[in-house]
Amino acid sequence: HADATGRLYHKNFNGSRGGVSGSGSPIVLADVDNYPLDNFPGTEDIDRNGNNLFDLGDAIEVAHTDSWDDSLPEGCRPHQNADGSPQSPPDPFYLGGKCYDGLRNYSQVRPVVFDGGYAFGKPFTTTPILPGYYVVQASTPRGADGADLYEIQQEEDKNVDFGDAMAISPQMLPPYCVGGLATDGTVLNNGVSPHATGDFLTLFSTSDGPIDIDPSVLGTRPGCDFRLVQVTDGKNAAADFFMFTETPITGHITGFVLNDVANEFATGTPNFGEKQAPSFVPISVRDYEGNEVYHTYGDRFGNYNAIVPSTFRINTPMPSGVSPNMLQVCLNAPTTQDADGNWVPEPRHNRQYTQFCYTLDFKPGQTTYLDTPVLPIAAFVGQNNWQLDCEYPSGTPVINFASADGNAGPYVSASNRRLTIYSLGNVAVPDPLADTSIGGGTTQQLITRDFGFRAPGEAAGRIWIGGREITGSSILSWTNAAITINVPSTIRTGQLRIRRANGMETVHGLTIT
Numbered sequence: 001h002a003d004a005t006g007r008l009y010h011k012n013f014n015g016s017r018g019g020v021s022g023s024g025s026p027i028v029l030a031d032v033d034n035y036p037l038d039n040f041p042g043t044e045d046i047d048r049n050g051n052n053l054f055d056l057g058d059a060i061e062v063a064h065t066d067s068w069d070d071s072l073p074e075g076c077r078p079h080q081n082a083d084g085s086p087q088s089p090p091d092p093f094y095l096g097g098k099c100y101d102g103l104r105n106y107s108q109v110r111p112v113v114f115d116g117g118y119a120f121g122k123p124f125t126t127t128p129i130l131p132g133y134y135v136v137q138a139s140t141p142r143g144a145d146g147a148d149l150y151e152i153q154q155e156e157d158k159n160v161d162f163g164d165a166m167a168i169s170p171q172m173l174p175p176y177c178v179g180g181l182a183t184d185g186t187v188l189n190n191g192v193s194p195h196a197t198g199d200f201l202t203l204f205s206t207s208d209g210p211i212d213i214d215p216s217v218l219g220t221r222p223g224c225d226f227r228l229v230q231v232t233d234g235k236n237a238a239a240d241f242f243m244f245t246e247t248p249i250t251g252h253i254t255g256f257v258l259n260d261v262a263n264e265f266a267t268g269t270p271n272f273g274e275k276q277a278p279s280f281v282p283i284s285v286r287d288y289e290g291n292e293v294y295h296t297y298g299d300r301f302g303n304y305n306a307i308v309p310s311t312f313r314i315n316t317p318m319p320s321g322v323s324p325n326m327l328q329v330c331l332n333a334p335t336t337q338d339a340d341g342n343w344v345p346e347p348r349h350n351r352q353y354t355q356f357c358y359t360l361d362f363k364p365g366q367t368t369y370l371d372t373p374v375l376p377i378a379a380f381v382g383q384n385n386w387q388l389d390c391e392y393p394s395g396t397p398v399i400n401f402a403s404a405d406g407n408a409g410p411y412v413s414a415s416n417r418r419l420t421i422y423s424l425g426n427v428a429v430p431d432p433l434a435d436t437s438i439g440g441g442t443t444q445q446l447i448t449r450d451f452g453f454r455a456p457g458e459a460a461g462r463i464w465i466g467g468r469e470i471t472g473s474s475i476l477s478w479t480n481a482a483i484t485i486n487v488p489s490t491i492r493t494g495q496l497r498i499r500r501a502n503g504m505e506t507v508h509g510l511t512i513t
Contacts, residue, residue: 060134061120061127066113073099073110093270100270121231134229135178138241150243152225155217156197157244175230175239179223187220194220244364251310251362255370257281257302257331259353262376269301277302278353278374282346284333286357288326292337297348310364324361331356331372347428352378352388389432391449397461397498397506398424398451410496410512417487418476419512421463421496424451425481452480459501465512466494487512 076099078091093100099110120136121129140150151157154177180194181187187194197218200210229239262276271277278298285294285308298304311325334349353374362368378388392398402410402421412419426448434445454460460478463470468491476484483498493513499505 060129061125063118063120063125066115066117068113068115071113073112075110076100076108092268129231131231131233134231135226136175136229136239137179137226138243139225140243150245152223153242153244154195154197154224155221156200156202156213175227175237177222177224177226178228179226181220181222185220194222197221248310248312248364250307251325251364252367253285253304253306253308253329253362253370254367255304255329255372257283257298257304258371258373259381260373260375262381271301275373278332278350280348281331281350281353281374282333282336282348284330284336284346286328286330288328291341293327295333295336308362310362310366324363326359326361328357328359329370329372331358331374352376352381352430387430387432387434387445389430391427391429392451392507393504394449394451395455395500395502396451396504397453397500398427399496399498399506399509400424402496402510402512410510412487412512414489417489418484419487420482420484421453421498422482423453423480427451450480453483453498453500454478454480455502456480461498461500463499464494464497465491468494 076094078086078094081087099108119125121127138152140148140152143149197213197220199213199218201213225241227239227241229237231237256277258271258275258277260275264271264274264276266272269277279300279302281298281302283296283298283304283306284292285296285306286292287309294306294308296304296306308327309325311323332350332353332355333346334355335343336346338344354377356372356374358370358372360368360370378390380388400422402419404410404412404420405416405418407413407416410419428446429449431445431447460475463475463483463485465487468488470485470488474486474488476486491512493511496509496512497506498509
């Protein structure tokens with residue numbers, strides 16, 4: 001063990017070590033108090049690199065925790081034919097041994113690492129670690145400003161408030177925390193200061209006030225970034241360091257959207273032989289009140305990922321003490337929230353598929369894998385099919401809504417007879433002549449149709465309420481987006497009907513009251 005934070009110490013001529021202030025400075029022991037062996041100077045106190053300083057070069061070993069992102073699995077085999085010959089044409093998703101999960105390459109098991117793992121000694125490294133006592137120190141990751149990003153969990157840090165009492169076996173006690181404080185209570189000058197627990201658990205309080213700390217751990221306690229580890233023959237010695245952030249780190253999502261009743265026959269997609277995946281489907285993540293916390297889209301092959309708020313709630317009766325953040329993941333969302341919190345139409349909503357919302361759990365730093373299918377609700381959905389066309393022909397006037405002055409709807413009062421009718425305008429609809437053999441398998445291809453009231457250069461049309469036509473000065477304005485009229489006092493109620501100058505009429509209308 002050495003000081004992994006880079007603190008420097010010198011070795012005195014009598015074998016003791018002190019701070020860089022001078023040869024007479026207090027003794028600093030690498031293993032804090034040499035408990036229980038009292039073996040100073042031990043193997044951990046040797047100036048291994050001969051520079052008369054206690055630094056990283058004096059450590060028996062220095063390691064960094066593993067990272068999945070920095071050590072991705074590799075060496076996977078390309079897709080092969082039944083006789084073992086290479087596929088022709090070659091697999092477009094096999095890039096020099098790149099591994100991916102898909103039916104086309106079946107299940108390939110490769111050696112990988114997981115985030116946070118570390119090891120000392122053989123067979124993980126070339127250094128033999130002999131039986132004995134060792135001190136292992138963990139240094140938390142640091143940001144660009146040099147400040148620690150994480151805190152190491154200690155006695156006063158809140159974990160479990162209530163729940164089943166755990167019976168701890170003395171045969172599996174974790175390694176002692178020995179940072180700055182000897183196991184007999186002696187405060188040491190080893191570059192790490194002990195800490196006072198205070199009277200209450202840190203971070204959070206309850207509605208009844210702060211939570212008292214167990215009296216058995218009150219007072220000055222050793223730092224848990226140093227742990228005393230015993231190595232014995234035939235047994236792995238585990239030294240786990242638990243780190244956290246005061247603000248919980250985000251939860252992670254990776255998932256895919258699939259059409260559960262269709263197969264993918266295009267060999268150019270990673271889903272070949274699996275279910276088809278609608279492309280570019282909008283995905284909305286919402287909290288328990290329905291507020292949108294994240295909005296994203298699937299890619300060409302139905303895959304998506306996201307980061308979402310996690311949780312600091314510690315209120316479940318289980319040993320882990322962590323209550324997940326429950327969020328709804330809504331597939332093929334028809335709306336999204338703008339910056340002002342207003343719900344607006346989602347232009348990529350695909351009306352050929354269902355809308356599904358799944359309630360799922362998210363925890364700090366955990367990746368939740370989502371298998372989130374949708375189902376077709378139109379005929380001839382999918383690759384190599386003509387897209388079903390249920391929309392009106394272009395040029396058909398389509399009413400979006402109508403509103404009288406002072407009213408949020410088509411109610412015309414006796415004192416206010418002005419009514420404005422709004423059109424759908426230009427609308428993107430599925431293209432019935434689209435070539436669906438391209439894309440990710442089920443990419444919805446769109447065309448624009450005119451569902452307004454008046455095209456450029458077109459004359460105004462005609463309008464009726466019930467059997468009465470509105471004419472002359474009662475028509476105040478007529479544009480593609482809206483028509484404004486004064487409803488004659490002799491008209492009480494009736495169905496609204498609009499005919500454009502091109503001769504096409506509204507198919508569905510609304511009743512004016």
